[in-house]
Amino acid sequence: MRTLTPKVTAKARLKTMVRAGLSTLLAASGGDRLIGRRYGGQGVILMFHEFVSSPVDTLGQGCPVDHFDAILAALKASGRDFVGADEALRRLTDPEARPFVVLTFDDGYRSNIDLALPVMERHAAPATIFVPTGMVDRSINAWWLGLRELAVTCDVIEMEPMELRLECRDLRGKQAALELMTAWVWQDFARADLLAPVLVAHGVSMPDLVDRLALDEAGIRAADRHPLVEIGAHTATHRALRLLDDAAVETDIGDNKRYLETLLDRPVDWFAYPYGPPSIGGTREADIVRKLGFRAAVTTDPGGLFRPHLNAPYLLPRQNAEVPASPVSHALAGANGVFRALSTRFGAPYDCPGDIK
Ligand SMILES: [Zn+2]
Numbered sequence: 001m002r003t004l005t006p007k008v009t010a011k012a013r014l015k016t017m018v019r020a021g022l023s024t025l026l027a028a029s030g031g032d033r034l035i036g037r038r039y040g041g042q043g044v045i046l047m048f049h050e051f052v053s054s055p056v057d058t059l060g061q062g063c064p065v066d067h068f069d070a071i072l073a074a075l076k077a078s079g080r081d082f083v084g085a086d087e088a089l090r091r092l093t094d095p096e097a098r099p100f101v102v103l104t105f106d107d108g109y110r111s112n113i114d115l116a117l118p119v120m121e122r123h124a125a126p127a128t129i130f131v132p133t134g135m136v137d138r139s140i141n142a143w144w145l146g147l148r149e150l151a152v153t154c155d156v157i158e159m160e161p162m163e164l165r166l167e168c169r170d171l172r173g174k175q176a177a178l179e180l181m182t183a184w185v186w187q188d189f190a191r192a193d194l195l196a197p198v199l200v201a202h203g204v205s206m207p208d209l210v211d212r213l214a215l216d217e218a219g220i221r222a223a224d225r226h227p228l229v230e231i232g233a234h235t236a237t238h239r240a241l242r243l244l245d246d247a248a249v250e251t252d253i254g255d256n257k258r259y260l261e262t263l264l265d266r267p268v269d270w271f272a273y274p275y276g277p278p279s280i281g282g283t284r285e286a287d288i289v290r291k292l293g294f295r296a297a298v299t300t301d302p303g304g305l306f307r308p309h310l311n312a313p314y315l316l317p318r319q320n321a322e323v324p325a326s327p328v329s330h331a332l333a334g335a336n337g338v339f340r341a342l343s344t345r346f347g348a349p350y351d352c353p354g355d356i357k
Pocket residue numbers: 106107234238273274275
């Protein structure tokens with residue numbers, strides 16, 4: 001096996017600086033609000049995962065809780081209301097409705113309640129938490145957490161599936177190693193299944209790790225009873241749906257819906273696709289989600305919400321708001337549809353089949 005000491009590349013560092021600089025510049029010049037007139041839509045759905053007190057412990061991953069507080073304060077100051085997911089759909093039917101923000105957290109982390117909920121309470125901001133069954137019953141292959149734990153706890157990682165021995169003795173090296181391993185899985189999600197022996201060999205127990213970080217059944221039930229929290233579906237196993245045949249996709253999504261509905265004793269109407277676009281074909285998964293009786297589903301495509309989204313609300317755009325080391329202006333730029341504008345090279349502000357109702 002080849003030995004490698006991964007480093008954060010100059011290109012990656014430059015990308016982070018440009019991203020931060022661009023949103024700061026847009027906010028200072030009012031350019032983000034100008035773009036927002038065409039791309040912002042009536043509101044936006046924001047995506048978060050974990051929350052952290054100190055991002056050093058998680059190698060920079062997760063949203064620092066004081067940053068979350070600052071994002072919510074800035075969104076409120078920009079004249080947006082915080083609303084639940086269903087109210088967002090209602091507002092799309094009303095051209096006079098005030099602009100809005102929907103908060104969503106994926107995967108069901110304990111930190112959603114321990115750290116984020118007090119901030120949500122201060123801002124009276126509701127959130128939908130999308131929960132895979134495997135996270136709750138500890139059966140999930142949360143490979144992204146496993147890789148992070150490897151990088152945090154080991155100075156040398158024997159990464160056999162990559163035929164690499166990774167040396168990562170300091171914080172920057174560990175961040176670079178994690179980035180390298182994560183990108184390798186994202187290139188082909190089937191590789192996630194090759195990691196279990198690596199974790200075992202380095203003394204990382206996936207069930208223990210998930211137990212430490214994720215809400216259990218009692219926690220999910222208690223969260224759902226809170227007036228500001230709603231639980232949504234996120235598949236049973238959190239695999240990339242593109243890897244599965246039609247019947248397996250239906251089972252993975254349907255089993256999770258039924259599990260949560262039994263646990264919570266109420267309908268679960270919202271769904272989030274694991275990993276977003278690289279992991280789904282699109283129409284096939286959207287058809288299955290509709291057939292299973294969901295009201296709506298969210299992707300990770302950036303962009304605002306527009307009235308025509310109501311015609312087929314099964315691939316709603318959702319803006320990532322937890323980009324590491326980003327300024328608050330990054331979240332505001334996202335809410336203004338700046339990243340949709342950039343990713344389409346100032347093309348159409350939304351994709352949506354069908355006519356406007
Ligand atoms: Zn997820």
